Amino acid sequence: MIFSDQEATMKDHTNEVSLTISSDRQFLPLAMSFTEASAKAFGLEKTDALKLTLACEETFTYICSICKETKSLVMKATNGLYYVGVQFLFRAADFDPGAFNLTAQASPEDEKGLDEMGLIIASRSVERFQISHSPEGVSLVLIKEKSYPQMPEITMPELKPLKDFTITSPDPGTLKLFAGQIVHSYPDHLYPRDFHFPGKLVDMVASGEYGAAVAISKEGLTGGGVAWFRSSGKMVEVFGPYLFDQPPRSSAAERLIDAVVEGLAKTDTLFLIVMYATPELPAGYFEPLGTIDIFKKGSPPAAITVYCRQLKEDPGSTVWFHPEIEEFLKKEYRRLYFARHMKPTESAGEARPEHSVFAARFVKAQNTVILNAIWDGVDFADNLDRHISTLSGEGIPNIFFEIDLAYAWQANLIPLLLGREFIPRLVLPYAGEGDVVLFQQRKGL
Amino acid sequence: MFVVPLDSLVPDYVKTFEAYIPSKPDPELMKLYGCDRLYRLNNNENPLGPPPGAQEIMRLFPPPRAGLYPSGDSYYMRCRLAELYGMDPDQFLFGNGANEVIAFVIKAFCQEGDNIITADKTFAVYEWVATFSGFAAKLIPLKDFGFDDKGMLDAIDERTKILFVCNPNNPTGTYWSEEKLRGFLDAVAGRQIVVIDEAYCEFVEKNDYPDGMKLIGEYPNLVVFRTFSKMYGLAGLRIGYLTGSMGVVDVIRRTCVVYSVNTVAQDAALAAIDDIDHICRTREVVNTEKRYLKKELDGLGLETQIGEGCFIMIRLPMSDTLAYRKLMREGVMIRSMTGFRFPNWIRVSIGKHGAMEAFVEALKKVLSG
Numbered sequence: 001m002i003f004s005d006q007e008a009t010m011k012d013h014t015n016e017v018s019l020t021i022s023s024d025r026q027f028l029p030l031a032m033s034f035t036e037a038s039a040k041a042f043g044l045e046k047t048d049a050l051k052l053t054l055a056c057e058e059t060f061t062y063i064c065s066i067c068k069e070t071k072s073l074v075m076k077a078t079n080g081l082y083y084v085g086v087q088f089l090f091r092a093a094d095f096d097p098g099a100f101n102l103t104a105q106a107s108p109e110d111e112k113g114l115d116e117m118g119l120i121i122a123s124r125s126v127e128r129f130q131i132s133h134s135p136e137g138v139s140l141v142l143i144k145e146k147s148y149p150q151m152p153e154i155t156m157p158e159l160k161p162l163k164d165f166t167i168t169s170p171d172p173g174t175l176k177l178f179a180g181q182i183v184h185s186y187p188d189h190l191y192p193r194d195f196h197f198p199g200k201l202v203d204m205v206a207s208g209e210y211g212a213a214v215a216i217s218k219e220g221l222t223g224g225g226v227a228w229f230r231s232s233g234k235m236v237e238v239f240g241p242y243l244f245d246q247p248p249r250s251s252a253a254e255r256l257i258d259a260v261v262e263g264l265a266k267t268d269t270l271f272l273i274v275m276y277a278t279p280e281l282p283a284g285y286f287e288p289l290g291t292i293d294i295f296k297k298g299s300p301p302a303a304i305t306v307y308c309r310q311l312k313e314d315p316g317s318t319v320w321f322h323p324e325i326e327e328f329l330k331k332e333y334r335r336l337y338f339a340r341h342m343k344p345t346e347s348a349g350e351a352r353p354e355h356s357v358f359a360a361r362f363v364k365a366q367n368t369v370i371l372n373a374i375w376d377g378v379d380f381a382d383n384l385d386r387h388i389s390t391l392s393g394e395g396i397p398n399i400f401f402e403i404d405l406a407y408a409w410q411a412n413l414i415p416l417l418l419g420r421e422f423i424p425r426l427v428l429p430y431a432g433e434g435d436v437v438l439f440q441q442r443k444g445l
Numbered sequence: 446m447f448v449v450p451l452d453s454l455v456p457d458y459v460k461t462f463e464a465y466i467p468s469k470p471d472p473e474l475m476k477l478y479g480c481d482r483l484y485r486l487n488n489n490e491n492p493l494g495p496p497p498g499a500q501e502i503m504r505l506f507p508p509p510r511a512g513l514y515p516s517g518d519s520y521y522m523r524c525r526l527a528e529l530y531g532m533d534p535d536q537f538l539f540g541n542g543a544n545e546v547i548a549f550v551i552k553a554f555c556q557e558g559d560n561i562i563t564a565d566k567t568f569a570v571y572e573w574v575a576t577f578s579g580f581a582a583k584l585i586p587l588k589d590f591g592f593d594d595k596g597m598l599d600a601i602d603e604r605t606k607i608l609f610v611c612n613p614n615n616p617t618g619t620y621w622s623e624e625k626l627r628g629f630l631d632a633v634a635g636r637q638i639v640v641i642d643e644a645y646c647e648f649v650e651k652n653d654y655p656d657g658m659k660l661i662g663e664y665p666n667l668v669v670f671r672t673f674s675k676m677y678g679l680a681g682l683r684i685g686y687l688t689g690s691m692g693v694v695d696v697i698r699r700t701c702v703v704y705s706v707n708t709v710a711q712d713a714a715l716a717a718i719d720d721i722d723h724i725c726r727t728r729e730v731v732n733t734e735k736r737y738l739k740k741e742l743d744g745l746g747l748e749t750q751i752g753e754g755c756f757i758m759i760r761l762p763m764s765d766t767l768a769y770r771k772l773m774r775e776g777v778m779i780r781s782m783t784g785f786r787f788p789n790w791i792r793v794s795i796g797k798h799g800a801m802e803a804f805v806e807a808l809k810k811v812l813s814g
């Protein structure tokens with residue numbers, strides 16, 4: 001089965017509008033009405049559209065305040081089906097994205113504090129943001145997800161072991177039913193929270209970010225299925241396979257995984273990863289990468305095995321490493337049979353930006369947060385402390401930090417992580433620009 | 446410095462296409478994987494290399510000739526083939542490997558909105574060239590490891606221009622008999638171009654295996670591909686060709702790249718083409734080693750798919766890409782088949798006995814832990 005139709009959906013340019021304006025406060029009303037009108041046209045409800053408009057208002061005002069002279073900037077609104085994103089592309093030497101940290105606080109005393117307060121408001125009004133730096137300037141994307149109704153309780157259809165079945169991409173109706181069957185049959189740590197919102201799942205699949213395949217009997221009953229999510233350019237996270245009332249070792253599980261692998265084999269995906277394997281995960285398809293510990297209040301930690309599967313022949317690659325984890329990396333690469341040319345790196349007092357920025361991904365069902373540095377800064381250690389105390393304060397015991405070994409500046413941060421009781425747990429091949437080391441904070445352990 | 450506006454310069458079908466990255470040269474791989482030998486069993490090359498006559502050509506090549514252009518259209522080679530197969534020299538077009546002639550055909554017949562039809566699990570280049578040129582490739586699932594004639598015929602629509610059949614199929618080694626191929630060509634009835642890729646034809650000894658060359662007279666829409674990379678052991682020199690009816694080849698000539706086959710390749714191919722003895726010796730090695738592998742793999746309880754051609758397929762109880770990395774560390778390079786949409790299968794090219802033994806040893810080690 002080949003899923004190319006789904007992949008094509010996102011490329012439709014009618015899902016994108018853009019505006020080029022000057023970084024001049026006079027144009028604030030224009031920037032706001034651009035945001036509001038496109039958010040509504042792309043299907044955000046009124047309150048969500050207003051939140052996104054507010055975030056853009058604050059962001060635009062902030063950009064105007066840091067551009068010493070008036071420059072042109074581009075705003076681009078994108079319809080991601082289950083979200084609307086607004087991107088700002090601009091050139092400013094003074095851009096300090098520190099306010100986007102989860103833990104940011106600003107004092108309204110001085111003017112700089114006020115400007116940054118705006119950015120904090122912006123970052124809190126949206127679900128996600130992305131910040132990056134390129135020769136074209138700074139790109140800041142604010143992402144507001146649509147609101148969807150939660151799934152009503154379903155009555156499970158009568159199921160029999162599947163004899164003759166085919167593996168197909170589900171239509172929206174089947175997909176919603178599939179989500180219902182999963183929620184009904186599996187504990188909630190074995191599927192993403194989004195599955196509670198069937199309409200969202202349909203839109204996510206239509207957007208091409210998620211994919212799904214189901215095993216359907218001749219009578220049209222769904223005996224099982226699998227879903228996946230393109231979590232980065234090269235890595236796809238697989239959920240499942242999920243089987244409903246099927247005998248143990250049913251061939252449906254293998255056929256479903258075959259379908260995922262065959263469907264993604266000729267795309268740019270390099271790796272499949274399974275973070276929360278169901279008991280139905282067929283043997284012989286995935287490699288155990290290692291384990292992480294997940295804590296829940298009132299129960300002992302659960303060791304979770306993370307599995308992966310490479311989709312291409314490994315050409316070998318080059319990674320940066322900090323001497324403090326040299327042994328760990330060498331051992332892991334040897335154990336996993338990955339050929340890597342390792343280059344050492346350490347900070348040598350070179351100039352760094354003032355404020356670091358972390359992105360945080362929450363996995364609510366697991367009480368887990370995964371941090372990564374998207375911007376380096378001299379305040380890295382303080383920022384890390386602030387994050388740890390905020391997250392611990394919110395009762396989140398599972399704190400992870402990802403270091404992408406494609407970037408020397410990230411590898412340089414390793415001693416700071418180790419110094420705050422983060423320990424390297426897994427190497428995720430090609431999970432970022434290069435291999436990613438997943439550190440887990442030991443406080444919870 | 447300028448910023449190149451790649452977003453607007455690059456067509457969408459190129460943006461979304463994933464470039465194929467060939468494996469690094471042996472010394473680099475050996476360094477990376479820390480092995481002191483490397484058996485390359487991933488490209489279906491001839492274990493005996495080029496025939497002696499062709500080797501002599503290379504040894505005696507006068508270096509000053511490298512300063513001159515080669516024959517732009519492989520003149521003597523075309524004359525020799527015409528003689529051999531009773532055809533006209535103008536019915537042949539040469540390319541830098543059969544790989545290059547795939548693009549000639551697609552460029553000659555497809556325009557925006559057109560499509561080609563082939564199998565989902567076959568030599569990937571037909572699909573790639575179509576896709577990165579902006580044409581749809583309809584991929585029909587194999588049936589019992591073979592090309593599905595009926596499925597392909599059913600997929601034809603008014604924008605279908607070319608049907609590609611790999612005979613025998615790389616990687617499954619299955620083939621269409623003459624009867625089946627004729628049935629297919631009759632059903633197409635000349636409406637589309639049918640390409641039969643016979644890259645491995647010289648390895649097939651079955652009586653019912655069709656010789657595409659002989660059918661061109663009857664089916665003017667038939668185009669046949671052949672290569673000197675496989676049986677003739679000239680993969681490193683890059684020379685292959687296509688042939689078809691005069692009218693069809695006249696059209697493809699317009700989109701073909703001239704001067705793309707170098708002088709040594711042309712001379713070496715000319716010296717190789719008549720070496721029947723080389724074919725016999727190669728078949729002998731391939732048949733013997735296939736029997737050896739079959740016995741060993743049966744002994745390990747592994748499912749195999751062994752058909753025609755100088756390669757076999759093996760189904761592993763583990764991820765094929767993991768097996769690739771583990772075998773690399775043992776100094777054995779095979780083709781992992783996830784990329785062919787065959788998860789957990791590997792393809793092994795037939796090599797000399799020492800290489801086959803090394804492969805079996807390494808595989809046993811990999812499977813045992």
Ligand SMILES: Cc1ncc(COP(=O)(O)O)c(C=O)c1O
Nearest residue numbers: 542543544568615644672674685
């Ligand atoms: C079926 C098939 N066709 C064509 C080719 C390309 O051969 P050449 O080396 O002539 O480009 C190959 C090479 O592997 C092949 O397997």
